[in-house]
Amino acid sequence: MSQVPSDLKYAKSHEWVRALPDGTVEIGITDHAQHALGDLVFVEVPEAGRSLQAGDACAVVESVKAASDVYSPIAGTVLEANAALASAPELINQDCYGKGWLMRVQPADAGALAALLPAADYQTLLAAEGG
Amino acid sequence: MPFVPHTEADVREMLAAIGAPTIEALFDEIPPQLRIQGLEGIPTALSEMEIGRLMSERARQDGRPLCFIGAGAYEHHIPSAVWAITTRGEFYSAYTPYQAEASQGTLQLIYEYQSMMASLTGMEVSNASLYDGGSSVAEAALMAVRAHRKSRSLRILMPTTVHPNYRKVSITTAGNQGLRFETVPYARDTGCIDAAALAAFDGEDITAMVIQQPNFFGRLEDVDALTDWAHARGIFVIAVVNPTSLAILKPPGEWGTKGADIVVGEGQPLGVPLSSGGPYFGFLTTRMEYVRSMPGRIVGRTLDLEGREGFTLTLQAREQHIRRGKATSNICTNQGLLMTAATIYMTLVGPVGLARVAEASAARTSELLAALGRVPGVRLAFDGPRFHEAVICLDRPVAPVLRQMEAAGVLGGLDLAGDYPELGPALLVCATETKTSADIERFATALGSALKAVRAA
Amino acid sequence: MSARREKLIFEHSRPGRGATAQWPGPNPDAAPSTVPAALRRRSAPLLPEVSELEAVRHFTRLSQLNFSIDTHFYPLGSCTMKYNPKACNQYAMLPEFLGRHPLAPDSQGQGFLTCMFELQEMLKEVTGMRAVSLNPMAGAHGEFAGVAMIRAYHRARGDLARNEIIVPEAAHGTNPATATMCGCVVREIPVDAEGDVDLVALAAAVGPNTAGIMLTNPSTLGVFERKIPEVARIVHEAGGLLYYDGANLNAILGKVRPGDMGFDVIHMNLHKTFSTPHGGGGPGAGAVGVSQRLQPFLPIPVVGRDGDGYRWLSEADMPQSIGRLSAFMGNAGVLLRAYIYMRMLGHEGMSRVGEFATLNANYVMARLRAAGFDLGYPTRRASHEFIVTLRRQAKELNVTAMDFAKRLLDFGFHAPTTYFPLLVPECLLIEPTETESRETLDAFIEAMITILAEANEDAQKLKGAPWTMPVRRLDDVRAAKQLDLAWKPPTATLSG
Incomplete structure (x- = not known):
């Protein structure tokens, strides 16, 4: 059973979003997503300063059997990407909600998070997908 | 029946196991109005003796001028051993080495090939071949667009000193994705790229520049100056080289201050016969930082369950069978057997x-x-x-x-x-x-x- | 196969050694080189220095680490690993053919061009198409030519909005990748439970943006697409064209033709259907055939008849051509091999190909079903290939299709295609081809039955397989993370 922390918001495309006290957000991929991909061998993160629309493909996570785009759950500007992933993509497998975060984003609209799924709804979605 | 081993008894018993009355019944899902009754337009079968005679006559007709x-x-000159080994059934009739454990011969050979090509061109990594010299230039242009993080213009400088057919193949292959190839003229007195004409592109967003060395006229370009000119403007350099010449000419990895970014070319001079234009093979090498933008197969050395060294296809998530519509190229079948011949050739000479x-x-x-x-x-x-x-x-x-x-x-x-x-x-x-x-x-x-x-x- | 290993060629190398008989002799009369010092190479490339015998032994030993058609049954689905007759190689490698320069005048290549022209004619006959270009060098290259022609056709009519290519979800990865390379957008549509295209989804997908649809028939699911007349009607009525991926042409040779099914453009994998070698990954040849409306757009060059002779037609003859796909004339030597193969089969043998490929596939399918294997499409006939799904075994016994595949290697059989098509979980796509004898098929079936029993009794035999190959299972994650793609001399490693 995948972990779905209750304090995060989720996108249907299996990304999570954490609201930080300073109004910025942290974004990563969910436990379900990292498990489906298997051992990650490479992560391509966006450059700081890039502006994103919700749904933009903004990162690539690659395992030996798949390479998947990561879609930004919200519109905003990339403040910082997780540089540690360049040499240690396995951080996503080991700790996808912590050390395996992908990027920190300044949301264009502070209310955008409200449109995302709460943990319970995401869990329902996973159950419906058979995961 | 040529190459079909079945006896009448085989057919009878196999149909019984299937539960079908005739072979014909096995095609009963095809809408009947689409069926044909034979291929009478194809000539009658020839025995090996007959086809041997026919082909020998046709060959004689062409002569050896x-x-x-x-x-x-x-x-x-192609050493006899090159094709004696290349046409061994174990190389000739094997498939792409997807089952690594049953393909270590081909995989190790590709790794050796990659090592030789990387060194010959002065780069860090090589793929396992592309179709030919022309298509490799096109693939390099597409790769430059993917790998270049800043330029978004899709404009490639293409001097007229590049093989005319390579230029044509590039337009056919990459034109549909919006790449534009800007012509750079040659100087009439030298037969080399007209350096003065390059000034027209100063300050413009250009993704890459193609430099062929030796160029189509056989002349040696001033590759150091051209490479530095391009890099000073954030333009990638795609080197198109003759592999034989690299035994004595400066490898593209050493052109100018930083070296070329992508190196491609026609591998035919390395042990592949002229054969009316093919099969040849294209090669492509680059720096490690661009490895994930490369098209085509790549072999890596790794370890097995018991910690022994072995070889396997790697970075396959770039390729069409995994990445589908977002792959770095649609290339699947490459020119493996010619790459095999080239590896044996480079070893022998x-x-x-x-x-x-x-x-x-x-x-x-x-x-x-x-x-x-x-x-x-x-x-x-x-x-x-x-x-x-x-x-x-x-x-x-x-x-x-x-x-x-x-x-x-x-x-x-x-x-x-x-x-x-x-x-x-x-x-x-x-x-x-x-x-x-x-x-x-x-x-x-x-x-x-x-x-x-x-x-x- | 003995579990032998072979050092890298670089580890055999000794400075000063060489196959000197292969070197050109010194030429005392040679004029001084025109290459200035600034353009010269400063250090020698890292090529091995070995004797001729060492080279021959090394590469012969490497060859012995491979499975191949000549040594092993190779039932790789969708790859058509049939016997490659030796005559095709020998007579394509006559010295006059090998020595002919691609830019030599046509007058000095009438023997070769006659073969190419007749090959074009034969391919037209077996596919029911109007015209053929031999230029593309592989299946995916032919796909590119085909979709580029579809685009050129719409553009020439001023129909500029058509940039969508429809592909069924079970398609080869090359189909969507090709569409992207041609600047098109891919729309995937589902297939129904019996493996046919979902016509409702297709009807909903077509429209004024539809450039065409790419289909393989028989499909990658190992079954004939029965609704092909309806598919053709829906796509044509919407203004799109039909592209036939010839990967599975072997199944229907002499029985039904893509041209008669309504396809406008096709590519043929000559390295599958017409038995040219796979060569450890290539070369292939992906000749394309077209209906009349696409003929002007064929890639150049094409062989044309000119009076009593033959010549390559180029830009001047075909101004609407999509252009050149290769520097010269495509994989000419491969085309010669296909020509020889087709002449040796003749019309009688050509029809037998489809018949016996289908007989072999249905036989193996029937026997595996009887032995307790689950089929991907149990209500359907096999085409020249079929799908076994190990979903049940994966769930109940925790053995995967990959485990089965690796264990087959220990029995001396190359594995079938695994995990393709992605649509069927834990699948093996099995294609025996017509050139395999019943005894070989029986031995393969016995091995599958034995492995199934092992899966029930001692799954470790599968999970740890292969046991008898030169290496055990390889660490793909390590390969992709700690990239080691080229050998470096030990000293260079030490100095970083």
Whole structure:
């Protein structure tokens, strides 16, 4: 059973979003997503300063059997990407909600998070997908 | 039935196991109105003896003229061992090495090939081959667009000193994705890229520049200055090189201050016969930082369950069978067997032998040009450093001259009238280590007689 | 196969050694080189220095680490690993053919061009198409030519909005990748439970943006697409064209033709259907055939008849051509091999190909079903291939299709295609081809039955397989993370 922390918001495309006290957000991929991909061998993160629309493909996570785009759950500007992933993509497998975060984003609209799924709804979605 | 081993009893028993009355019944899901009854338009079967005789007659019809054409396909000595080993069934009739444990021979050979090509071109990584020289230029242009993090213009500088057919293939292949190839002219006195013309692109967003060395005319470009010019403007450099020449010429990885970014070319000179244009193979090498933007298969060395070294296809998530519509290329089948031949060729000639082949080819071309210089009505189009090819100008139209020479059993070079009409009657000629002084004398005599005959006509 | 290993060629190398008989002799009369010092190479490339015998032994030993058609049954689905007759190689490698320069005049290649022209004619006959270009060098290259022609056709009519290519979800990965390379947008549509295209989804997907649809028939699911007449009607009525991926042409040779099914453009994998070698990954040849309306757009060059002779047609003859796909004339030597193969089969043998490929596939399918294997499409006939799904075994016994595949290697059989098509979980796509004898098929079936029993009794035999190959299972994650793609001399490693 995948972990779905209750304090995060989720996108249907299996990304999570954490609201930080300073109004910025942290974004990563969910436990379900990292498990489906298997051992990650490479992560391509966006450059700081890039502006994103919700749904933009903004990162690539690659395992030996798949390479998947990561879609930004919200519109905003990339403040910082997780540089540690360049040499240690396995951080996503080991700790996808912590050390395996992908990027920190300044949301264009502070209310955008409200449109995302709460943990319970995401869990329902996973159950419906058979995961 | 050729190549079908079934006896009548086999067929009977197999149909019984299936539960079908006839073989015909196995096709009962095909809508009947679509069915055909045989292929009468195909000729009757030939036995091996008959086809052997037919093919020998056809081959004899084509003969073996003395050939001084180069232009991207070069006649070199091929050691007997190259094709004796390449056509062993274990290489010849194996599939792509997807089942690594049952394909270690092919995989290790590809790893050795990648190592040789990376070193020859002065780069860090090589793929396991592309279709040919022309398509590899197109793939390099597409790769540059993917790998370049800043330029979004899709504009590629394409000098006219690049093989005309490579330019055409690039447009066919990459044009549909919006790439634009901007022409850069050559200087009429040198036959090299016109450096002054490059100024027109100063300050513009250009993704990459293609530099062929030696260029289509056989001339050596000032690759250091060109590479530095491009890099100073954030333009990627795509080197198109002749692998034989790299035994003596500076590898693209050392061009200018930073070296070229992507290196491609036609692998045919490395042990692959001329064979009417194929199968050849394209090669592509680059720096490690761009490895994930590369098209085509790549082999890596790794360990097995017991910690022993082994080889496997790697970075496959770039490729079409996994990444589908977002793959770096649609290439699947490559030119594996030709890459095999090239690896054996490079091993047999080694670093010393390859340099000897390169030097001997260059020397034979110099000898050829000296001999042709003594023929009235012939002059060298461009003077200056060259490898093993050159353009000569004639005082009569080229086509009838070539026809006369052909009658004497000599193929005198490539008529440039179609692609470079501004040169007037011009002929691209090439000599490699396979040509003797007697061959060169025969060429000079045939050219002299042909010119005389055309003048008289 | 013995579990032998072979050092890297670089580890055999010794400075000063060489196969000197292969080097050109010194030429004392040579003029001084024109290459200036600034353009010269400063250090020698890292090529091995070995004797001829060492080279021959090394590469012969490497060859012995491979499975191949000549040594092993190779039932790789969708790859058509049939016998490659030796005559095809021998007579394509006559010295006159090998020595002919691609830019030699047509007058000096009439023997070769006659073969190419007749090959074009034969391919037209077996596919029911109007015209053929031999230029593309592989299946995916032919796909590119085909979709580029579809685009050129719409553009030439001023129909500029058509940039969508429809592909069924089970398609080869090359189909969507090709569409992207041609600047098109891919729309995937589902197939129904019996493996046919979902016509409702297709009807909903087509429209004024539809450039065409790419289909393989028989499909990658190993079954004939029965609704092909309806598919053709829906796509044509919407203004799109039909592209036939010839990967599975072997199944229907002499029985039904893509041209008659309504396809406008097709590519043929000559290295599958017409038995040219796979060569450890290539070369292939992906000749394309077209209906009349696409003929002007064929890639150049094409062989044309000119009076009593033959010549390559180029830009001047075909101004609407999509252009050149290769520097010269495509994989000419491969085309010669296909020509020889087709002449040796003749019309009688050509029809037998489809028949016996289908017989072999249905036989193996029937026997595996009887032995307790689950089929991907149990209500359907096999085409020349079929799908076994190990979903049940994966769930109940925790053995995967990959485990089965690796264990088959220990029995001396190359594995079938695994995990393709992605649509069927834990699948093996099995294609025996017509050139395999019943005894070989029986031995393969017995091995599958034995492995199934092992899966029930001692799954470790599968999970740890292969046991008898030169290496055990390889660490793909390590390969992709700690990239080691080229050998470096030990000293260079030490100095970083």
